[in-house]
Amino acid sequence: MQKRPPPSALSLLQLAASHCLPYARLTAICAGEAEGAAASVLNQAYETLMTLATKKTRDGKRVEKLKMLFGLAVNEAKLTSQRTRLKNQNGFHLCRLSREVYTFVSPSRMSGSLLNMFSKGTKRKFSDGGEEISEEGLLGARVASSYSLQRQSLLDMSLIKLQLCHMLVEPNLCRSVLIANTVRQIQEEMTHDGSWHMVTEAFCSAGQSPSERLVATEVLCRSREQDAEPKVFSVISYEGCREEEVVADETLCSVSVRDTVSNVYLAGRMGQCWEKNELSGIERDEEVLEDSRLGSGEDEEIDTEDEVSTEGPKTIGQVFGTFEIKNGSPGPDSALEELFSDVDTSYYDLDTMLTGMQSAPKMGPYDLLDSLGPSHGSPSIMSTPNCRSDLNELDHIMEIIVGS
């Protein structure tokens, strides 16, 4: 029985080959061994991970934790979360996103449960938790922001899940609807306490130099007249990431990230946000081409953590992980294009996501521009001069994509 193949290991490899070899190896292993993975293969993956981890730090405690994480040697030590233990028992596969962010993908559930594991001395406190707060000495502040953290990770998790829906043979509509409702709920709550606004501001803030590119092509932060809820989504794409490593996990629908000494926001937002947005019923105004080849001018430094706490960037990095940078990546654009050449953009149409049906994309090529027009965007976006010039670029790139 041939199921639709998951995002191919090949494309992952292509991408990773130009950027991060160890990651490629690991991902290939994990992606290729969807079922019936040989223990030795997995062990190899574990060892690779461990090597990576130990290379980055000489912290013995970290190794200990990682060992436990992988279920290799269970020592009595502070495990980062009970949740992790749970997952390991059930034989999830490991994928490494970055130096400190590990992702578990369940082979048995092709819906792709993704978990993030933060190993750097951070213990997350979850609703199932009651775990101790991190050792970093930020105890007090942490408690206050832990709820926001939880909420944020829940949001991320949900968006990732939505993103993965389209990978299935035919997505489970009930599950998709429930996840989408959860996302909407979180968004509403975040809107009410103002966090959402801060997120979008973060998105909108201009101004990194062109060489550091984490891009959100479009972030729309709006308050509609009809209902006071701002709906936001962002599409992160990567264009001209010359100097960055593109860490792309196709399951997360590609992200381009830059190093974060301070802040990076990743990934999952893309695509899903768009879809989630559609679910909120705004699609008419906010068009986003999911295709991540949209360049943009915006060099957004998206600091999601800022919105939930006023803590320093360090903690943000801890929470969301850091992403490596390597220089001299040869033509990431070509790698990216290859990566996306076989991605059917109709996947990202809402209907496709929800029902598995492929339908024509709902937006035309210039709707994006329209929606960036002053009538729609929030002042904070439009006021930045960067946007104007970048819109031309955007225009140009979209033409290429559409092939007109």
Next chain:
Amino acid sequence: MIVLSFFFPFAYTADIISTVEFNYSGELLATGDKGGRVVIFQREQESKNRPLSRGEYNVYSTFQSHEPEFDYLKSLEIEEKINKIRWLPQQNAAHFLLSTNDKTIKLWKISERDKRAEGYNLKDEDGRLRDPFRITSLRVPVLMPMDLMVEASPRRIFANAHTYHINSISVNSDYETYLSADDLRINLWHLEITDRSFNIVDIKPANMEELTEVITAAECHPHQCNVFVYSSSKGTIRLCDMRAAALCDRHSKFFEEPEDPSSRSFFSEIISSISDVKFSHSVKVWDLNMENRPVETYQVHEYLRSKLCSLYENDCIFDKFECCWNGSDSAIMTGSYNNFFRMFDRNTRRDITLEASRENSKPRAMLKPRKVCTGGKRKKDEISVDSLDFNKKILHTAWHPKENVIAVAATNNLYIFQDKLN
């Protein structure tokens, strides 16, 4: 209180079992699996020779009900997994059941053949045609006994009526019609007519982006053939009367438990989503006349409340556990994780948690009750909620309509437990 013993493990480990259903008499037990196969077990007649083997179930028939299909238009594969099996009441020597995958419902006839005709005139015993000129006398074929052969043949195929995944089928009490429900629509079929069905519920919004609720289960009323019920992902149950309108979008009765605002979380909606509806005759028991809250509520997974986030991450929170009544409606059973299943006695308000596993039970031994502890000190024999295996879940259970015999499907093993004989 139900005490279960007589653990009788089947070696049926072909594929992940996706549905389990006893027929009306309890003599037959049908299981459907992920590979599209249906396996029917039949209860042995009690015989004096083997008094201890009171009604053991043995494989009676196996057939491939559904094959994987490919929808060329959408370029998607249609899974052959059997989502539901429902028996029809027996009207003659043959048995009929409906089995459905995501898109197609089939009516199967299961019949026995234990005699064959011998002594044909026109062909000889090997089946070769005889030369007519050589036939000098006529004889009447006689029926000779043969080894029992159970044949399954598809009698009707009800296809192309569902855009979304079928999650329930339910035979009406008139035994002529049945309903099939997918995520957004419910159709009414006549058993004899395969090219048409009536759409009786449609909750698809004009704009799919506004979709916030799906149908999770539907069932016909056991006695009133015009009444049926369907449940939704938002935790509501709607009772509809087909006589009221052709399209039953407006419900006659609406059941929803008001949410406790203090326990509200992001998971509230998901955990309130109703996974299964059975008339008794959720594991919330609703009185049809009292709509604002359930009559009885049984906390099945209370110990998991603190783990909701984990369950959300690993998708277990979306698991749909089925529930079933016993024959006398005095008990309710449903499955859980770690191959546990739970039974609730409505009269004594007591419940018991048992485990379906070969390792932990010996055949013919009494099952030991289990307990899950949520935190703090774990007593001996208790199982910590952290060590539950969330991959081992019992989603499908069935209770014999008359006796205390239960069938429990644990992934790809089928366990049948019987009440202890005194």
